[in-house]
Amino acid sequence: MKTRDQYIESLKELKSIIYFEGEKIESVVNHPLIQPHINSAAMTYEVANDPMYEDLATATSHLTGKKISRFTHIHQNTEDLIKKVKLLRLIAQKTASCFQRCVGFDALNAVYSTTYDMDQKLGTDYHERLKKYLEYVQENDLMVAGAMTDPKGDRSLSPSKQADPDLYVHVVEKNDKGIIVRGAKAHMTGMVNSHEMLIMPTAAMKEDDQAYAVSCAIPIDAPGVIHFFGRQTNDKRKFDEMDQGNAKFGIVGGECLTVLEDVFVPWDKVFMCGEYKFSGTLVERFATLHRQNYGGCKAGVSDVVTGAATAMAEYNGVSRASHIKDKIVEMMHLTESLYCCSIACSAEGCKLPSGASYPNALLGNVVKQNVTRNIYEIDRICHDIAGGFIATLPSEKDFNHPELGKYIKKYFVGKADYSVEDRYRMARLIENMTGGTALVESMHGAGSPQAQRVMLLRMGNLPHKVELAQRLAGIETNQDEKK
């Protein structure tokens, strides 16, 4: 396994093409916009090498029997699924930000089980290719960016009916050496500080969309790959320190738009090429595996928000007020409710034909649906407790100004036991974690709320519930018998 420092060093070797505001970023390492996201991802390496956390952060490869990072593991049982959730909570408590590596983790698991099913049904050899690729990822402890979301253009049209055929990633050429793909993937979490990307289709495809049913692995610095690093709320504050709020780990996952301009992929890295009937399975499995996570990582982040609200109440001198205590209890209740859901969908997981374990899809969708609500409520309570000054504070430069700083320190003082700087820093941390980009990620990360509701309707077995009610109401439920 790589150490934290080895991971960061390995990023220096990449020749990625990354733009921000029209300018090329020569190296992601030490770049103020990207380094916080590197630090977050590096935490996944750090915990794997720490004896205190290794029971969660490492696993035994079912392919080689070697000790590996859990982020490169294929879940073998429900215990693995539960440990994944616990690991995500642990790391989020340390970073209070997205550490990005779960996306590739989920992509590997989804492609692993789907390629097995494809091979069984179609006689292809995608699963063997995937296993070799997985061994390579495990051996080198690589960070893989899961790449699913296409730009999608007109949402009412299928990929092949779009005015611009490149709005979904597709195969433009096949030859004896491999395939050439074109298109783009949007909102790519952790992409610019990963080693590889694992491309997956973004939706269930029909026969006309065969060229769009493609899954493959591509190095993030392969020829033809261009990344556009995304803006975030208050991103220019990354050139400051205190005003960032979480200077070391940033906000969410450092997302980008990744353009694939005729990128060559050798056959041994191609895991789906035209098998459109399996694209829906792959999407559904990835979505469930990814939605499973959110009661882990978001619970960890909410632990920090709850801690920040509690500390701020103390700095403000209101910590003994009963309504404050009650609100903090509510924050904890909401946080643990999210965690309960993730643990439940893991404990209720099942085995797939490949032997890999898979969370309960109905409950996994409930996890994410709750995150789209509970996080907003947790953050709303935090804003209520912290006070409006978290949104109106003067700048760090004013705070530290040799002549003007005295005014800021005088008028932002709280309870005498605590320094003004502590209160200022905590306010900035709350501002960072509870608004803008961080909040929107809770809504749309791992799929927008309606996507989960569609799954709930599909899997919730409404006729059974109607029958339960009819039976208790004394209504004959078997209409055939009645006739």
Added chain:
Amino acid sequence: MMRKKMKIGVKYCGNCNPYIDTRKIYLSLYKDLKEEVEFVKWDNQTYDVLLILSSCPTDCAKRPEFHGPIIAISDITIDYYSITVEQISELLKQKIRLLM
């Protein structure tokens, strides 16, 4: 001489939050195979084949100690292979007939 009927032991998962109607599946099976097969409860007789009927993918039905062939339905899978809900009864019958 008449051939002895094959006995199938049937075990349900408990049906707490069903995705499929396992009782309906069993009744359809019984209706179509009762002349060829004898269905018994899993815990009070010996049997030749064990049929597990789990109504959701968690498939939590505890397996009794049994050394013969097992057929497992859990949600829309048969022996962990995905099928459609419409296929369940027919594929189940096919599997049982193969064991006769």
